Amino acid sequence: MAKPAATAKKRAKKAEAVVAERGETPVVQWRISQEEYDERVARVRQELERRRLDALVLFHPIRMAYTSGFYHVSTERPMAIVIPFDPKLGLGALIPQLEQDHIAKSPSVRAVKVYPEYPSGGTKHPLRHLADLLKEMGLARAGTRIGYDSNGYLDINGYDGPELSEVVAEGVETVRARDIIDTMRAVKSRTELDFIKRSCVWGNLAHRIMHNNLELGRTEIEISMAAGAEASRIMVTALGPAYQPLTANWGQPALVIFHAGSNTALPHGLMQGGGLRRGDVLVTGAGADFGGYNSELERTMILGEPTVEFERYFQIMLDLQQTAFDALRPGRTLAEAETDMSKAFKDFGVAENQRHHTGHSIGLEGHEAPFIDKGAEAVIEENMVFTIEPGLYVPGVAGFRHSDTVVVRADGVERLTFYPRDLASLIVRL
Amino acid sequence: MAKPAATAKKRAKKAEAVVAERGETPVVQWRISQEEYDERVARVRQELERRRLDALVLFHPIRMAYTSGFYHVSTERPMAIVIPFDPKLGLGALIPQLEQDHIAKSPSVRAVKVYPEYPSGGTKHPLRHLADLLKEMGLARAGTRIGYDSNGYLDINGYDGPELSEVVAEGVETVRARDIIDTMRAVKSRTELDFIKRSCVWGNLAHRIMHNNLELGRTEIEISMAAGAEASRIMVTALGPAYQPLTANWGQPALVIFHAGSNTALPHGLMQGGGLRRGDVLVTGAGADFGGYNSELERTMILGEPTVEFERYFQIMLDLQQTAFDALRPGRTLAEAETDMSKAFKDFGVAENQRHHTGHSIGLEGHEAPFIDKGAEAVIEENMVFTIEPGLYVPGVAGFRHSDTVVVRADGVERLTFYPRDLASLIVRL
Numbered sequence A, B: 001m002a003k004p005a006a007t008a009k010k011r012a013k014k015a016e017a018v019v020a021e022r023g024e025t026p027v028v029q030w031r032i033s034q035e036e037y038d039e040r041v042a043r044v045r046q047e048l049e050r051r052r053l054d055a056l057v058l059f060h061p062i063r064m065a066y067t068s069g070f071y072h073v074s075t076e077r078p079m080a081i082v083i084p085f086d087p088k089l090g091l092g093a094l095i096p097q098l099e100q101d102h103i104a105k106s107p108s109v110r111a112v113k114v115y116p117e118y119p120s121g122g123t124k125h126p127l128r129h130l131a132d133l134l135k136e137m138g139l140a141r142a143g144t145r146i147g148y149d150s151n152g153y154l155d156i157n158g159y160d161g162p163e164l165s166e167v168v169a170e171g172v173e174t175v176r177a178r179d180i181i182d183t184m185r186a187v188k189s190r191t192e193l194d195f196i197k198r199s200c201v202w203g204n205l206a207h208r209i210m211h212n213n214l215e216l217g218r219t220e221i222e223i224s225m226a227a228g229a230e231a232s233r234i235m236v237t238a239l240g241p242a243y244q245p246l247t248a249n250w251g252q253p254a255l256v257i258f259h260a261g262s263n264t265a266l267p268h269g270l271m272q273g274g275g276l277r278r279g280d281v282l283v284t285g286a287g288a289d290f291g292g293y294n295s296e297l298e299r300t301m302i303l304g305e306p307t308v309e310f311e312r313y314f315q316i317m318l319d320l321q322q323t324a325f326d327a328l329r330p331g332r333t334l335a336e337a338e339t340d341m342s343k344a345f346k347d348f349g350v351a352e353n354q355r356h357h358t359g360h361s362i363g364l365e366g367h368e369a370p371f372i373d374k375g376a377e378a379v380i381e382e383n384m385v386f387t388i389e390p391g392l393y394v395p396g397v398a399g400f401r402h403s404d405t406v407v408v409r410a411d412g413v414e415r416l417t418f419y420p421r422d423l424a425s426l427i428v429r430l
Helices: A005-021 A034-050 A061-068 A097-103 A126-136 A179-186 A190-212 A220-239 A261-265 A308-327 A334-347 B005-021 B034-050 B061-068 B097-103 B126-136 B179-186 B190-212 B220-242 B261-265 B308-327 B334-347
Strands: A055-058 A080-084 A091-096 A109-115 A145-148 A173-176 A254-260 A281-288 A300-303 A359-361 A368-372 A385-388 A392-394 A398-400 A404-409 A412-415 B055-058 B080-084 B091-096 B109-115 B145-148 B173-176 B254-260 B281-288 B300-303 B359-361 B368-372 B385-388 B392-394 B398-400 B404-409 B412-415
Touching (some): A034 A061, A034 A080, A055 A126, A055 A179, A061 A091, A080 A126, A091 A126, A109 A126, A261 A281, A308 A334, A308 A385, A308 A398, A334 A368, B034 B055, B034 B080, B034 B179, B055 B126, B061 B091, B061 B179, B179 B368, B190 B220, B190 B404, B220 B254, B261 B398, B308 B385, B308 B392, B334 B368
Antiparallel strands (some): A281 A300, A359 A368, A392 A398, A404 A412, B254 B281, B385 B404, B392 B398, B404 B412
8 A cells, every 4th residue: 555655756767867868858847846845744744743733634636736746636536635743654645546646656645545436435435545544644543633624525526425524533633724734835935936937927928919819809718718729839839848737727838818898897707709899998817837836917908099087997906006016015914905905995086996805825726825805914924926906897887907926025026927017008909 | 785686687688688689699598597597496495395404505606506597706705505495585695795796697696695805704704794694594593404515615715714514503503415406416407408419519529620630749738729719719609699608617618638648548647748649549528618518528549550459449448338328227326337337347358447437427517426336326317417438548558538428318328429439530640
């Protein structure tokens, strides 16, 4: 059952050698290093000690990837990573037979429990196999305390099953601890920041291709999908075979979407198949997957000459975004920054056009904790990455929202997305 | 707080009138009718009565859509639908301010509780607003029994919060009941089957465009994304402005992907950016969103002349798929069908090449319950829809898997996907 780490390391070395022979950049350069994964696990263990937990069980695919480097597509077949406090033990993993070859690529995973299939699990539910794994890892003694991100596997693709607290051994206590990993993820490492910056470049390309291909009568869907495909083609060509999208849906490296017309007055509109018309307002979104990391670029655009009313709201939106850039400084709380924003919406006379808070963290997921929100007591720290996107929604007129991805530096924020923000650059004359 | 259904109905009528003026098919034709939603809710109430439940709380976006017609993108902002047993009450909905204009389009939702934002919720966590909604709907008296699909909102995008059982009023009992909706979803209505058949047509187009554009040296990603974009463009053009993708990721109407080369020996491979080479085996996948419903079409293909070994495994895979088509008949259990398949894998001498069960249900989600699996005691019924995809994984050679979407009829299955299955049609001579 135990898989020696040596095998996985040998495989990785071999893959590198193959790539090197072809004269390409080795795979490892566009992946988080094993050292960084080890360091993350060490920090988890410090937190387990502080909370007097003997292990942390993670069911969410992104938290599994963050701690083990095991990227996968979640389905109804449950998977989990177990991080025991005892550093002599490696990580444990619950894996369906289907994924057993993939997990072998994660060297820090040593105790692999493979079950045949869901729902049968062979003779018992897969979560009972997880209970067996915990037992084999010495985590079934009375008094053991196990933290979890969710009390059981995800509600996804028709999965159903018992809670973790129902399958652990008698006398084992289970404790909610989703915040351990999510708090760590909020502050980015040098490599993570590098990947997010690279993501911004490819998202910028996808946006520019979309921008250059706007045409009256063509639909949102056809323009954006063609632009996403073209940007992805260029991205894959430029980066070569070492590149692989890791967290993007359906393996699409670069993506761009937009909503047009009256649809933009809703913050999260569904795309419509109607063709573009003169006078349409566009609210766009672009991003790309680099080493599993994402970025967010959104722009408000207009097809044809803007009205005076449009120009007025556009300028307020720009000013609100600048207020938000200025509000984020290390040492303040996120709630303080958001309180500045409420005041700004009021001062600009657009309080009734606000529909959501200023932004969210971003990294392995498109939205992450913490949020720039009045309920967020977290202190802003250097190397946190946020989207800054205060939006105005004017019924009967349009939506107005730019979103930029920024990193917090000692003296304020640095903008990582670099698409032009000014109105002149975003008027499309057709 | 209460939104009269009349407003929403008026809006729908107005939208229809606008579309009709343009000479297009009205929107409602490509949506599930309000009558069908009402009928679904009536059946939920029958089940609530049987289980002596006073209400069902649904957090999963697809279960929310299935019962209310409210399609949306899930984020960290929790949402829920409450179906009270009392038919005099309409449905209840917990909604962030961001989505309040969308929910107005669901006429059966009458009690809407809007909270400002996550995590603040204004002054209290959004799930406390849900508790208020339950109270206003008369679901806070001691002895009330509330079913749920999950005991709290999804673990998604950094969301964190209390369980439902922690926020309900003193003396209210909460009961796991995810299966109520999922069991209903397993048997498809006439309209659902119609939408799935239409999905098969557009998935077929995406697959054919991909097939016709295979070229040595080009990457999996560029070929499949370009084909998906082209198929979506044609789909949107053909269906006109009434069409809207509802459950597809990022609003992409038609999608096609494939894995090539040694990657195919893993059932769920991540796509690689390397270019196609002569001799590569492809395992493909295509589908499309029609009225929110999906289908699955997968084919094993080869670039250039197949080896004798390839031909042998390909034929076994075809024979196994035929065995599976024959195994599904109303009145048998899914476990019985899967037991036939285990026997067939053994008889063909390929038991060690099996990595997963035969298939899954499909509809609003790409994978749904129940599964064709030894642990599935559900009885096969007419109008259930399954993928049939027994796969062979031969290390060092390739993966062999076709997937067809079928509907169960009185006398066996009817295949809804119609792409050629035979080897001659799937050899690509380059």
